[in-house]
Amino acid sequence: MFLTLALAGLAAASPAPLRRDSISALGTSTINSFTPYSYFASAGYCAPAATLAWNCGTNCDNNPGFKPIASGGNGDSVQYWYVGYDPALNEIIVAHQGTNPSKFESLLTDGEFVLEQLNDNSILFPGLPDSIETHDGFKKAQADTAADVLAAVQEGMSQYSTNAVTLVGHSLGAAIALIDSVYLPLHLPASTSFKTYNYGLPRVGNQAFADYVDANVHLTHINNEEDPIPIVPGRFLGFVHPAGEVHIEDSGKWASCPGQDNDSGECIVGDVGNIFDGDLDNHSGPYNGVTMGC
Ligand SMILES: *[C@@H]1O[C@H](CO)[C@@H](O)[C@H](O)[C@H]1NC(C)=O
């Protein structure tokens, strides 16, 4: 134990000076402001008939005024999704379903995926720089629902006269929501304002993707304790997280972690050194009382 601490101290002392930069903690009102989005992300796991009727139990009941517009997917080859309007927030909400964590972890760690250029689908991503690449499976999952999601968002913006669109998702749903956050602004008026709230987000793309997201997407991605999903696929494979991390520490503190893949021990990269340090049970939350699932 002493040896480990001593070595850790040495490692931290060299070559960079020991950092005492403080990671700021989010206040209670900020943490509570995420809660409607947490329930929306969780409702992404509910079948399309349930979300279209907004009759899905706890997840729906916690956003009671919601007006669904469209839903789809089959929960197998195509993840569930739904789009609707929330009068209390005056925002269009777009949500995508996640997936079984252990199945998902093996997909992300078995190496049977490649980084693919996002704009090789020039209909979905016109004009996006060639350098931007994402995980092939996430790219396919987003493409499967892209046109239907866009049509529902356009319908909702017109019907409810709002220009605010918020994307949410947990796990695989978070990855799809993040690619949607790059996709939708390419097809909607410049006056549209976007926000993205993701939970248990894996790494989605390369450095150019992360930089593009930092410059163009208003992203918050919240991860919980020792969840291993946010540290895969590994950085050594060329994957990079965009900024916007919030890490729920074991103490219950919600740490706001600046930059991409912040390696502070208060953030997920520093807290979970490798997937064996992780605990998949932490993936579903709870996120301020919300456990993801339907
Ligand atoms: C992590 O956060 C600290 C504290 O705010 C900051 O000084 C540091 O630059 C961040 N690291 C990265 C990689 O962004």
Ligand SMILES: *[C@@H]1O[C@H](CO)[C@@H](O)[C@H](O)[C@H]1NC(C)=O
């Ligand atoms: C999260 O992981 C920690 C460490 O393994 C464990 O003690 C805790 O019970 C987990 N929390 C949940 C909600 O599963």
